[in-house]
Amino acid sequence: MADSLEFTRKDFPFLRREIDGRPIVYLDSASTSPKPQCVIDAVSGVYQHTTANVHRGIHTVADEATEAYETARREIATFLNASPSEIIFTRNATEGINIVANGLGLMPDDEVVLTPAEHHSNYLPWRLRARTVPVGLSPDGFPFYDDVRKVISTHTKILTLAHISNTTGIIAPVEDWIKAAHKRGLPVLIDAAQSASHIPLDVRALDCDFLVLSGHKLLGPSGIGVLFGKRERLATLSLYQTGGGMVRYHGEDRFEVQDVPQRFEAGTPNIEGAIGLGAAVKWLRALGMDKIMAHSKALGRQLVQGLETIPGIRIIAASAPLESRIGLVTFNLEVPGFSQDALARLLCDRYQILVSGGFHCAHILHHRLGFEGTVRISTHVFTTREEIDKVLSALHELTDTYCR
Amino acid sequence: MAIDVKKVLVLMSGGVDSSVAAALLQEQGCTVIGVTMKIWDGKTGMETATHHGCYGPGEEEDIEDARRTAHNLKIDFHVLDLTKEYQTGVLDYFCSEYLSGRTPNPCVRCNPNIKFGALVERARSSGIEFDFIASGHYARAGFNANNQRHILKKARDLSKDQTYFLAFLSQTQLSHLLLPLGDYTKVEVREMAKRFGLQVADKPDSQNFVCGDYTSIIQAKSNPGSILDKQGNTIGQHRGLQFYTIGQRKGLEIAAKQPLYVIALDADRNAVITGSKPDIYKNEFTVSNLNWIAIEGLRESLLANVKIRSAHDEARAVLTPADNGNANVKFEESQLAITPGQAAVFYQEDVVIGGGIIEKILT
Numbered sequence: 220m221a222d223s224l225e226f227t228r229k230d231f232p233f234l235r236r237e238i239d240g241r242p243i244v245y246l247d248s249a250s251t252s253p254k255p256q257c258v259i260d261a262v263s264g265v266y267q268h269t270t271a272n273v274h275r276g277i278h279t280v281a282d283e284a285t286e287a288y289e290t291a292r293r294e295i296a297t298f299l300n301a302s303p304s305e306i307i308f309t310r311n312a313t314e315g316i317n318i319v320a321n322g323l324g325l326m327p328d329d330e331v332v333l334t335p336a337e338h339h340s341n342y343l344p345w346r347l348r349a350r351t352v353p354v355g356l357s358p359d360g361f362p363f364y365d366d367v368r369k370v371i372s373t374h375t376k377i378l379t380l381a382h383i384s385n386t387t388g389i390i391a392p393v394e395d396w397i398k399a400a401h402k403r404g405l406p407v408l409i410d411a412a413q414s415a416s417h418i419p420l421d422v423r424a425l426d427c428d429f430l431v432l433s434g435h436k437l438l439g440p441s442g443i444g445v446l447f448g449k450r451e452r453l454a455t456l457s458l459y460q461t462g463g464g465m466v467r468y469h470g471e472d473r474f475e476v477q478d479v480p481q482r483f484e485a486g487t488p489n490i491e492g493a494i495g496l497g498a499a500v501k502w503l504r505a506l507g508m509d510k511i512m513a514h515s516k517a518l519g520r521q522l523v524q525g526l527e528t529i530p531g532i533r534i535i536a537a538s539a540p541l542e543s544r545i546g547l548v549t550f551n552l553e554v555p556g557f558s559q560d561a562l563a564r565l566l567c568d569r570y571q572i573l574v575s576g577g578f579h580c581a582h583i584l585h586h587r588l589g590f591e592g593t594v595r596i597s598t599h600v601f602t603t604r605e606e607i608d609k610v611l612s613a614l615h616e617l618t619d620t621y622c623r
Numbered sequence: 624m625a626i627d628v629k630k631v632l633v634l635m636s637g638g639v640d641s642s643v644a645a646a647l648l649q650e651q652g653c654t655v656i657g658v659t660m661k662i663w664d665g666k667t668g669m670e671t672a673t674h675h676g677c678y679g680p681g682e683e684e685d686i687e688d689a690r691r692t693a694h695n696l697k698i699d700f701h702v703l704d705l706t707k708e709y710q711t712g713v714l715d716y717f718c719s720e721y722l723s724g725r726t727p728n729p730c731v732r733c734n735p736n737i738k739f740g741a742l743v744e745r746a747r748s749s750g751i752e753f754d755f756i757a758s759g760h761y762a763r764a765g766f767n768a769n770n771q772r773h774i775l776k777k778a779r780d781l782s783k784d785q786t787y788f789l790a791f792l793s794q795t796q797l798s799h800l801l802l803p804l805g806d807y808t809k810v811e812v813r814e815m816a817k818r819f820g821l822q823v824a825d826k827p828d829s830q831n832f833v834c835g836d837y838t839s840i841i842q843a844k845s846n847p848g849s850i851l852d853k854q855g856n857t858i859g860q861h862r863g864l865q866f867y868t869i870g871q872r873k874g875l876e877i878a879a880k881q882p883l884y885v886i887a888l889d890a891d892r893n894a895v896i897t898g899s900k901p902d903i904y905k906n907e908f909t910v911s912n913l914n915w916i917a918i919e920g921l922r923e924s925l926l927a928n929v930k931i932r933s934a935h936d937e938a939r940a941v942l943t944p945a946d947n948g949n950a951n952v953k954f955e956e957s958q959l960a961i962t963p964g965q966a967a968v969f970y971q972e973d974v975v976i977g978g979g980i981i982e983k984i985l986t
Contacts, residue, residue, distance in 0.1 A: 358656075358699040524683070528661060528704035531749045538657070538693040538700035553750070 221513035227506065228601045230255040237571075244572040244606045249385050249413060249547050249579075249597030251435045254499070261498035262440055265491040273490055274464055274481070288490055291497025292480070298500040299430065299447055300421040307446040307453070307480040308493050312412040313340040315431030315446030316379070318483060319408055320344035322456025323376060330374040334362035334391070335587055336384040339580040341410045345379065353583075360535040360588050364392050367399050378407045382414035382430075386581040386595070387536040388519060388547030390418065397426055406452055412436055416599060417515040417545040419508035428452045434492060438599075439499035443492030446483070453479045460485040503600075511600050518546035518598045518607055525611035526550055529618055535584070535593065546598030549579065551590045552614065554621045559592035562617070566594075570613040630654045631801060632746055632753040634738055635700075636677070637688030639823045640759030640804055643812045646819040647803040648757055649696055656753055657693035657700040659686050660742050662709035677733070678709070678840075688823050695821060701751060708741040709733070718841045721865035724888030725964025728788075728933070731978075735791040735914075739800070756799045762786045763805030764797055767917065773797035774917050777973040780808040787933050790968040790978030791914045841865050848893035850875065853886070853902065861895045864888050870903050870960030887984075904957040907986045910967050910979030911949045917976045921950055927969040927976055929954065931961055937970055950979060 228234050233253035236243050245253060271284040289303070296303040309315045321344075325331070329349040333341065335356045345351050352370050355363040367378070378400045383390050393409055400407045406428035411420060415432040422430055429452065434443035448456070458465075458476065462485035468475040476482045503511065520541045526532055526548060535549045554562060563576025575595040578585050585593065596610055631653045633645040649655045663682040686702055693700035713733050720727035743756055761778035762785050773794050778784040792800070804812055809828075816824035838845075845863025852858050859877040861867060866874065871885040875897065886898040915921070921944045928937040929952055940954045952967060961984055968978040 357697045361694070361697075363697060524702075527702035528706075530704070530745065533750075537702070538690055538698065540691050540694055541687060 221517035222510055223603065224506070224510070224514050224600050225603050227255075228603075230257070230502075231601055232256060232259070234601060238567070239571065241571045244570070244609050246596045246598060246602065246606065246610055247573045247575055248416070248436070248599035248602075249595060250575055251441070252416065252438050252599050253601070254438055254440070254495075255502050257498045257502050258439060258495045262491045262495040265494055272487055284490060287494050287497075288488070291493045294497040294501050295445055298420070298504060299445075300423045301447050302450075304478070304480060305422075305447055305450055305453065307448070307483045308488050309431070309444040309446050309483075310442055310489070311435070311444035312410060312431040312433040313344075313444075315429075315444055316341055316408065316410065317344045318446055318459045319377075319429050319431075319448070319456065320348055321459055324457060325349040325376055328374060329376040330372055332367065332370050332375055332378045334364070334380050334384070336360065336362050336387055336581060336584045337379070337381055338385050338410065338412070339582070340412075341379055341381060341408075342583065349376065350374070356584070356587050357536075357538060358588075359533070359537050360387060360584055361389065361539050362387075362391075364395065367396050371399065371403060371405070375403070375405055378405060379410065380407075381410040381412070382420075383411075383417065383545055383547070384536075384581075385413050385547070386549050386579050386584055386593075387539065388413075388544050388549065388597070389536050389539045390414070390543045390545065393425060393427065401426070413545075413547065416503075416511075417547075418512045422447050434496040434499065437496065437499055438502065439496035440489075440492040443489045443496050445496070448479070450479065453483075456483075459483060462486045464488075506600065512545075514600065515546040515598060516542065516544065518602055518604070519544040519548065521604060521607050522546065522548045522596060522598075522611075525607065526614070529611075529614055531618070531622065533588075533590075535588070546602060547595070548597075549593045549595040551588075551593045552618070554617060556621065559590075559594050563594050565617065566610070566613060570609070572610050572613055574610070630656060630753040631755045631757050632656050632658055632743065632751065634742065634756065634758040635659050635689040635692065636759070637685030637692070637823065637826075638759065638828070639816050639821070639826050640761070640812060641689070642692040642759070642821045642823050643815050643819065644757055644759040644803045645692065645698065646696055646821065647815070648801065649698065650819075651803075653755075655696065655698045656746075656751055657689060657696075657698050658742065658746055658751070659689040659700075659702050660705045660709075660737070661686065661702055662705055662713075662737070664706045664710065677730075678714075688826065692821055692823060696819075699751075701746065701749065703742060703745045703749065705737060705741055705745065708745075709737055712736040712741065714840060718865075720964045721838075721841055722846075722890070724864045724890035726868040726962045727964045728966050730788045730933075731791055731966040734788055735793065735796065739792055739796045743796075743799075754799075755801050756796075757801035757803060759804055760785045760789060760802055761804055761809075762789055762802050764800045764802050770919070772917060772919070773800075775975040776805070777970070777975075778804070779806050783809050786970075786975050787930055787966065787968050787978075790916065790966065790975050791912075792916070793914070794916075797916070838865055846893060848895070850877065850895045850897055851889075851892075853896065853898045858897070864890060864893065864895070867895050868960075869962040903960050905961045905984050905986065906957045907951060907953040908961050908963075908967075908984045909945060909949050909951055909982045911947075911982045913948060913950060913977060913979040915977035917971070917974050921977075925969075925976070927971055930968045930970065931958060931981065932965045942969060949982065951985070 271281040273285045273288045325348040331345040335353040354366040408429040411432045430447040435441040465485040533551045560576040566572040635641045635657045761783040763776040849857045850859035883897045886902040887896040925942045929940040930937040943951045969976040
């Protein structure tokens, strides 16, 4: 059994939050995560001590702000085993994907290979510009990843997939996709929005071309995200936004843009966000991503095994081996008179258990499975076995009360 | 296999047989839905028992194997919790039978009541749609158009035949049953598992029910009593009736000139009756809880081959109708250790005529 990480709870002031005078059980980290004190301190520290713009000011505090901002970039590079010059700060994972989708110069006949379980943010930016070609889907919602070689065609321009789907909670065989793509010289984008919090990431080992993540799911602030790109790949992307900070020279006759990463960071960036995210990944690294992964997998196993015993439940990707699942499980539970949203609401109102209800930005997957929504339970480092027991017994109680 | 077969619910145990059954059906064009039952409640103090039994702490691993197979085959998969049904339908029965001096067979009970009973009902009530039910049992199902009966026949691989455990299935249950392995040998099934790329191809065969000490399941406090000889003299002490079965020689802990065997268990007197080896050879007994498969019922005497426990070599006997819908079975030659509580299954050649539970030894 994986080590308990319960000792980390003291670092999260939000976990002491109560609703109706009772402590909450926070099982909605796939939506957004609570922040540890070190992140809160890093962000407020910028406002209290280091208020200055970066890469622009000519004074001591501006130097300090720039240094803190670039230290955060190095911290994140270390977290991903990338070089700092390959790390672009974005608003979120969505923006990272849009930068790449926009920058590849896709034509309407070009094809983008993905899975039907992708989040809207890894679907729509591609759909807008090219033809999306998903691999198949099992009856329980597991993408047929190994079909990737069958769907790559001469029109394919890029492969893109969630490292861990925000709906299935299953670790995708991204290495296999990367191998298949590189054999044909195609790039691969990895959406690490969910995986970054749960499993170790190493872009060198993965050999992926692009990788995106969102700070707010990774114990960091909202409004900050990361796009990793191999230098040669980033260099060929067309510009996304233009403005201050991204040009080296701007005259009447011409302008010269900065090298990566600055060329993609037009305008004053989210300085405190980047510094906060730097603190968050440092905190995670100190805890150890291997330990975090073991903990997450153990909770995922406990969740599936517990949920499976509830009559009438349909778990998305129930057939996926448990060792490939993190602490994220989505299911449809028929309780007469309750939509899946209402079920999630009831868990909050009656048990102070916070989960997601709805489509989790994965309408395509839900349509294919014929679900009018699902409930999603998701964990993070601070989640305990007892909390999982609580949500399981609450769901048992609800079905016992309303299903007979 | 009918061409119009659409959706088949396959009872998957995580073992090689049910995995191959699922793969075969899929290959034949069926839509296969995998289902595995959870019956282990984790309570019964069997932590030390090794796995490879149906009931025990190895269940978690077996469910994972079933899940992996379903995943490989890209089929829908469900785990259904039948802990309560198994407790009342099998374990309680198992305990009460032992405590009343009988030797039950839990598999004979589990198949009609749980696997092809409660599990199938639960799948239906959970909204899973299917037309047929399949398992990895070695046996063959068919239909006799002459008398409109659904029938059960022995497997081609007689060494693996499991009809003994399926003899209590109802006509309704048999009418939905597909047994894809009936025409294959175990060796062929293992080869197919490799061909289908199933990781469970080399998984060892499971023993039925539990592996290890079954008496740990019996929660009641054991009630020691006397060991008697045939004349009723006390010759020793027993630890509780559940620890003994007819024909047993070991564990009596009595020094005697001739080897002593258990010849009967008397629950009324809480006594173990012992005798010599010839005393455990008997000819005639009554059977109750009859289930007829190939015939509608027993109206007159019938010659059949009768098997009185799973490892017994069937022997010729005459079945005669008796009171209360029971029957008498009389072997042509006396048989070793006819044991109340065990199933007696009747065959004519490879066809299962029916079965009943051994009640009382007559002669």
